[in-house]
Amino acid sequence: MSLIAAAPALPLHQAGPYVAAAYIVFVVLILVYVAILALRVSRTEKDVVALRDELDSREPTDDPDPERERVAV
Amino acid sequence: MLAPIYSRGLRGLALATVATIGVALGLVFFYAPLDADQGFVQKIFYIHVPLAIVSLGGYILGALFAIGHLRTGDRKWDMRSYVAIHMALIFSVGGLITGSIWAKASWGHWWVWDEPTLVSYLIVVLLFATYQPLRFSIEDPERQARYASVFAVVAGAFVPLNFIAVRLAQAYVHPRVLAAGHLPPSMGLTFAVSLIGIALLYVTLWKLELAAKSSRMQVRRLRREVLGDTAVRPLGRSAAPS
Numbered sequence: 001m002s003l004i005a006a007a008p009a010l011p012l013h014q015a016g017p018y019v020a021a022a023y024i025v026f027v028v029l030i031l032v033y034v035a036i037l038a039l040r041v042s043r044t045e046k047d048v049v050a051l052r053d054e055l056d057s058r059e060p061t062d063d064p065d066p067e068r069e070r071v072a073v
Numbered sequence: 074m075l076a077p078i079y080s081r082g083l084r085g086l087a088l089a090t091v092a093t094i095g096v097a098l099g100l101v102f103f104y105a106p107l108d109a110d111q112g113f114v115q116k117i118f119y120i121h122v123p124l125a126i127v128s129l130g131g132y133i134l135g136a137l138f139a140i141g142h143l144r145t146g147d148r149k150w151d152m153r154s155y156v157a158i159h160m161a162l163i164f165s166v167g168g169l170i171t172g173s174i175w176a177k178a179s180w181g182h183w184w185v186w187d188e189p190t191l192v193s194y195l196i197v198v199l200l201f202a203t204y205q206p207l208r209f210s211i212e213d214p215e216r217q218a219r220y221a222s223v224f225a226v227v228a229g230a231f232v233p234l235n236f237i238a239v240r241l242a243q244a245y246v247h248p249r250v251l252a253a254g255h256l257p258p259s260m261g262l263t264f265a266v267s268l269i270g271i272a273l274l275y276v277t278l279w280k281l282e283l284a285a286k287s288s289r290m291q292v293r294r295l296r297r298e299v300l301g302d303t304a305v306r307p308l309g310r311s312a313a314p315s
Contacts, residue, residue, distance in 0.1 A: 014178075015112055015113040015114035015178060016113065018114055018117065018174050018175070018177065018178035019113060019114060019116045019117055019178075021174050022117040022120055022121065022170075022171040022174045022175065023120060025167065025170045025171055025174070026120050026124070026167055026171065029163065029166065029167045029170075030274070030278075033163055033278065037281060037282060037285055040285050040289070041285050041288075043289075044285065044288050044289045044292055047289070047292045047293075047296070048292055051292065051295065051296050051299070051300075054300060054304070055299065
């Protein structure tokens with residue numbers, strides 16, 4: 001006989017906390033994971049903002065290709 | 074080479090996941106009958122077993138992606154494999170904890186060492202728990218990706234072998250509730266919806282993590298291209314693909 005088959009049925013007031021604990025563990029695990037992911041995404045967002053600020057702060061040039069040399073004709 | 078857009082379809086997938094898990098919870102608590110032997114505590118079955126099954130599927134998925142990396146040498150497959158195994162480990166932790174709670178409620182013990190299915194599952198989880206330290210121990214990204222892929226393939230092949238070996242050796246020790254005729258239709262339907270919900274959650278989180286990692290890598294690449302190498306901080310040693 002298997003262990004589960006040998007186990008007696010638990011009354012609701014005894015089983016309830018175990019069932020609740022199992023489902024709460026699942027929800028908490030997912031929430032913690034999503035929170036960590038949200039932190040990482042916010043870091044990426046900050047990097048994007050920093051990159052945009054650095055690009056905005058650069059001196060605008062009229063010459064579309066600054067590496068091209070001017071040659072007198 | 075264009076980077077894959079992992080966030081495509083993510084909104085629909087997330088909504089489908091939430092809806093399916095919502096329906097599954099409704100079925101678990103308002104439709105599926107109480108188990109004759111275990112009573113209310115059997116409701117843990119609908120979260121514990123899908124978590125365990127999906128985590129094992131995740132390890133195999135990681136192995137398949139690793140084969141893709143070894144065949145093509147494309148690092149995107151290594152990234153997919155890494156995230157698949159990473160997610161599977163998280164689901165395994167959920168499966169182990171919910172299983173322990175169920176064991177305590179049913180058997181009076183948090184863990185039973187003479188139960189082959191439990192112990193073999195723990196061995197698989199511990200095997201894959203070495204995946205990240207293995208990656209972290211290798212500094213060169215190319216070698217890290219290659220060695221990790223070889224590990225993922227070998228360890229992934231171990232998952233079905235382990236499963237079959239335990240079934241052949243001890244056919245009647247762990248309850249075989251998923252065998253034909255063991256589960257009443259109402260419980261079977263509830264279990265199937267729960268399994269689909271957990272599988273959808275796995276795929277959603279896998280895509281979400283890939284999208285986050287891919288975005289971060291794209292920003293670093295863009296920064297290097299636009300501002301030069303000095304504008305990008307060195308990553309340092311990491312278990313994650315870079």
